Amino acid sequence: MIPLMKNAFLNEHETKKALAEFILKADRLSMDAECLKFERKFSEHQGRKESILFNSGGSANLAMLQALKNLGRLKDGDRVGFSALTWSTNTMPIIQMGMVPVALDCDVNTLNVMSHHLEERLKQVDLQALFLTNVLGFTGDIERVRDLCASRGIILIEDNCESLGTVLPSGKAGNFGVAASFSFFVAHHMSTIEGGMVCTDDQDLAEMLRIVRANGWDRNLTAVQQHKWRKRYDIHSEFQAKYTFYDLGFNLRPTEITGFLGQFQMQFLDANIQSRERNYLRLEQIMTKNPDLVLLRHEHITTLSTFAVPVVCKTPELRDHYLARFAGAGIEIRPMIAGNMQRQPFYEKYVKEKYDLPGTDFVHSNGFYCGNYPELSETDLETIGGCLYPL
Template sequence: MIDREDLIRSIREYHEQQAAPPFVPGVTEIQSSGACLDADDKTALAEAALDMRIAGGALAHRFETSFARKLGMRKARLTNSGSSANLLAITALTAPELGEARLRPGDEVITCAAGFPTTVNPILQNGLVPVFVDIDEHTYNATPESIAAAIGPRTRAVALAHTLGNPFPVAEVAELCGAHEMFLVEDNCDAVGSSYRDRPTGTFGDLSTVSFYPAHHVTTGEGGCVLTDSLALARIVKSLRDWGRDCWCEPGESNRCGRRFGYQLGGLPYGYDHKYIYSHIGYNLKATDLQAALGLSQLAKLDDFVIARRRNWTRLREGLDGAAHLRLPEPTPGADPSWFGFALTVAPDAPFDRYAMVTFLESRRIATRSLFAGNLLRHPAYAAVPHRISGDLTVSDHVADHTFWIGVYPGITDEMTDYMISSIREFVATHTRSPSPTSSAEDSR
């Protein structure tokens, strides 16, 4: 008979035998992001697989509780992606239970044009109108001033992401939302572990969202989460995630409320099975215990991951300080970011452009990424969507034309970081080298 403990021990030994190949500059790819998985992660997945944890259950609930506690929030709702988390967060604000405060079609939500589409898409998918504001050229985030200037008669909410892990001034934005009776949805997908004024990001909004995709701070493979301190909003999110049903039993439960056949809701007869009564037009956006098992293992390493991200970002920042024709990123004053990436913006008057620089770095096996959409309104999908622009989008356009980012995730070593620094400096030096006197004389003939 095969012993379970021997099997798990063999998986751990197998992992430990798979030595990582040495870094070879120009040959080994330096990814912009990626998951850092160890023997504990593999054995956690194996344990869940052996128990056939193929749907959401006890491990998913445990991960929700652990993650909410880690961020200091009352409730977390695990879902199948960060994009789904954003959809659930915005949709929850349209629920009838919120009464006069709920969002209705045509209401406005302030957001950024420079970001990832799924921060904005749920606004449109719920019949709401995005109001786009520009960003600060140093932090790549919206400012409280730009948000205040964008508020109109139908503005009811703000939905913003912390760009590349760098917090926007979320305390000031939350205060502004409170003064104008607006909801705040805090997209924390890139910023788990960041803080603003010594308070974790993801704890300021009425709702906040997280992604557990492999590129992010901890991973469940695919996965995401909605967090809130509001028990009412948490229940709405859970219903929307779980087909829209009114019942709040966990998977496998049948009568948590003690009155499964004791309800009369809507036009249904008294005693209709509560497990099949629907109070929202919902989805199935649940995650599995297999994903939660990996998440619990990853969560134990979050603090170390954050330290590594900050170390890699600082090493890049110090190594590239003073590089000609490049604007380097700046943390938001009062913030301690858990960085997702390191942004570089090529000056408009540089003797090279972003394309040339990115092409060079990619040829060196240094992965690059654009700053997400750059300016979302320049993309084909958004050419005709209903929207309003407050002010102009000058910096967003500049980002679309001149900005990219490179990686700082924990799998990047000091040797890799130093290679990125030397490659960038070599490119800049080569393209800004003054012509020799002889060449100038020949050129003038």
């Protein structure tokens, strides 16, 4: 069996041992210094001013929209474009926040929304924001998407939960929008078991994200920020401040275990990404020579950081054959994330406006993926490679 992932952590034994020691010695396990240290380390790695740690990538997505709403940059009824090929908790927060999701198609060769898809949609509707997913380590022509958003006053937010470590000549995936989310769920690039992050250079947004993360209070802000909020609302005592709630929030806090694991796993991150890229490029050599499969393009990407090997067949019948082949070889597989989101039951229930999405429909019917991680052995890679030859 080749599962989607083999371990909860890279260097599993070493990590679990260090975690056990940390827990035994720790005075406190609820969110505190370890979370802050991980946030600082992650900001440095990503090249962003601020990182805010959450208990999941989905929480990070929800918090970004709530924070933008609290700041008055988005409001009820605003139209938010999103990549129709994405994960449920990218799209659900748009609905949960009382905004209107507008699906954008993807290109079958990059798996991503391209600027021409955005241009086409903007001929039909205005968008106040675009919540763009960088799909499975790949990106579209994200520089042009960013420029188009800037010229039309559209707030660009990235869901980078699937593309930590992907680099383009013009910057790291996750650094193109006002903010980006990351996921540290076990099956993703770097694991804290569950966990997520938002990175941004926008100090006001970072401050609001810290309010949204923890009940709407000011406890996790700097002294200067606390002073500002307390003055604005006439809060004169520390006693009163403890239970004053300034704006809408949730409890989306991580624990010190998340903070510790994040820092510990970061020491392996660069090698981890390199190893995943090496695996993918090796398997790609087989896929590019297979006429049954669609060629996935990434010439515009300098480092392709994937946690999966996406496979797009040319027809649904071919996919049936390849699915049977992978299953027969004991390789765990998944659909191409949520496929066309418009076809998901929750979407049908809550959203009236539907759009034509030929590219996403194609990937929905013809795509699947298996896992890609550093622990894949030579034999595993040969088994996966063996399934990628023409039928």
